[in-house]
Amino acid sequence: MITFFVVNGILLVISLLLLLAERFLVTYGECSITLNGDKTFSMLGGDNLLNYLNQHKIFIPSACGGKATCGFCKLKVLSGGGDILPTEEVYIDKKEREEGLRLACQVKVKKDVEIYIPEYLLGAEEFEADVSHITYLTHDIKIVHLAILNKTINFKPGQYIQFKIPGTDEYRAYSVASSPSDKSTLELLIRLVPGGLCSAYVHKVLMKGDRVVFTGPFGDFYLREESENDIIAIGGGCGMAPIRSILYFLREKGMPRRVFYFFGARTKKDLFFTKELRELEAKFANFKYIPALSEPEPGDKWEGEVGFVTQIAEKYIGDKRPKEAYLCGPPPMIDAAMKVLTREGVKPENIFYDKF
Ligand SMILES: Cc1cc2nc3c(=O)[nH]c(=O)nc-3n(C[C@H](O)[C@H](O)[C@H](O)COP(=O)(O)OP(=O)(O)OC[C@H]3O[C@@H](n4cnc5c(N)ncnc54)[C@H](O)[C@@H]3O)c2cc1C
Ligand code: FES
Incomplete structure (x- = not known):
């Protein structure tokens, strides 16, 4: 029994050391990402595709903020992505795997990578906004009004935006609760999730007058306007x-x-x-x-x-x-x-x- 714990302890320490070594010692040198055969970005490798895309203002759906729990950040990796990870397998079926689909948040850029993102996913932008109103609707839901600065947003009724948690590189998805005809103010409804990072920030820290950043619009949950059903x-x-x-x-x-x-x-x-x-x-x-x-x-x-x-x-x-x-x-x-x-x-x- 004691031997079992000693061996497992040693294995755990080795795994941690390998992770730390990869994080702090391994460098992948200059790498590039080529998008849809035309745009190429260069960077020092080591981070994941999703973060590099965000840094280059290309915003794809990523509702869990890169934790591999939403499966939204799928894109086609044409070359350089390495093998699919166990964390991706649950979201990528056999056919998608054959087509080269991967979760952008799980693909580490270690060499030059070629990717394909369909045009309809490239419409999302980054916005800055001021909180113009924030108040409780129920004991655990707040409504937040965001007054967008310097531009307007076009979205379909039902779509969501991704709110950047201030002071972090993390985003969380929130559906827009207001009418798409108001293109300069968005209303969000945010429920406090016990132990949740973003919802706690909104409930306990965010105040009227604060400046925030969000990206969007995203999502295929929207009203089919052409239907009469x-x-x-x-x-x-x-x-x-x-x-x-x-x-x-x-x-x-x-x-x-x-x-x-x-x-x-x-x-x-x-x-x-x-x-x-x-x-x-x-x-x-x-x-x-x-x-x-x-x-x-x-x-x-x-x-x-x-x-x-x-x-x-x-x-x-x-x-x-x-x-x-x-x-x-x-x-x-x-x-x-x-x-x-x-x-x-x-x-x-x-x-x-x-x-x-
Ligand atoms: C398309 C989409 C639209 C969304 N729209 C809204 C919206 O309009 N309003 C809204 O309040 N939320 C919405 N969400 C959920 C939101 O994106 C966050 O997941 C939620 O606010 C929790 O984030 P957090 O940072 O507070 O918690 P985290 O720090 O991400 O999570 C903390 C813990 O809570 C658990 N957890 C995460 N989310 C939930 C949840 N929803 N219920 C119970 N436990 C949870 C996690 O597993 C984790 O253990 C939406 C999600 C998606 C995918
Ligand atoms: S961002 Fe959610 S799975 Fe990649």
Whole structure:
């Protein structure tokens, strides 16, 4: 038994020494990244592709900030990327692997690298903004208004931006909660995640007047404007954000489509924007807002729907009209909603979601 611990201890120390040696002693000299066969950037190797791209103002989706937990930073490495790492395997299927797809945050640049990024992913820019307003919406969600400096942003309702955590090189994704027609102010809804770096910064440090940096827009969770299908929106927590942006967009168009919006919360204190959603309902007969509480407290005096939001949605959406669904919230909610919607005949290609 003692031998087992000694051997493991020695192996652990050797691994740590190798990691430190690679970090501080190994240099890879001058390397280059060639993008789409035309742009070439030179740098001293050793860091990952994602960081080098960011340094050269090329912003690709990277919602987890490089921790290999989102799988968003996929790009094609044509040469020089080395072997795929175990951390990438879960996000890159066999076909993608054959095509050379890799996670940019996991590819260390040790020699010249050639990459391909499709044109539609190259539209994101970096923005500076001042916090013009920040306040609590619920006990754990804050709304942050960002007044963009010197330029404007074009985004689709439902898309997200990546907020740079001040003093770090880390980013976190936040869906835009405001209308795309306001191109100079963005509203974000940010929930405090216990032990979370960015959300704690926003909740405990960020103040009105602070200057921040973000990149965007990103994401393929956005309203399919060309469609005439009824919309089933299902949200929970900060999943309210992209759906609110979609609703604001539709409101400005005169609510041309029938919309059912199901919002799930635990108790009444987790509900927000109720007044504005009820006003929207009063204005447009084809918009219906259905909040559902899973664990109402006696003091809530709740007379609305009780149960999981997906069970409640199932009660309402039985008719045969063609439908499109927009889902945003925690992964278990999205998975349950997918099952309900497909059972109710919504085609999988008409179901769009962001899980977080
Ligand atoms: C496309 C997209 C859009 C998003 N939009 C929003 C939004 O509008 N509002 C919003 O508040 N968040 C949103 N998020 C989540 C957000 O990007 C961050 O993940 C979240 O704020 C936590 O970051 P952090 O730095 O505070 O926590 P971290 O320091 O990254 O994480 C700390 C710990 O918390 C865990 N953790 C991370 N995220 C969550 C989570 N969401 N729930 C529970 N535990 C978690 C981690 O596993 C880790 O253990 C979105 C994510 C994606 C991918
Ligand atoms: S940035 Fe999330 S996996 Fe690379």
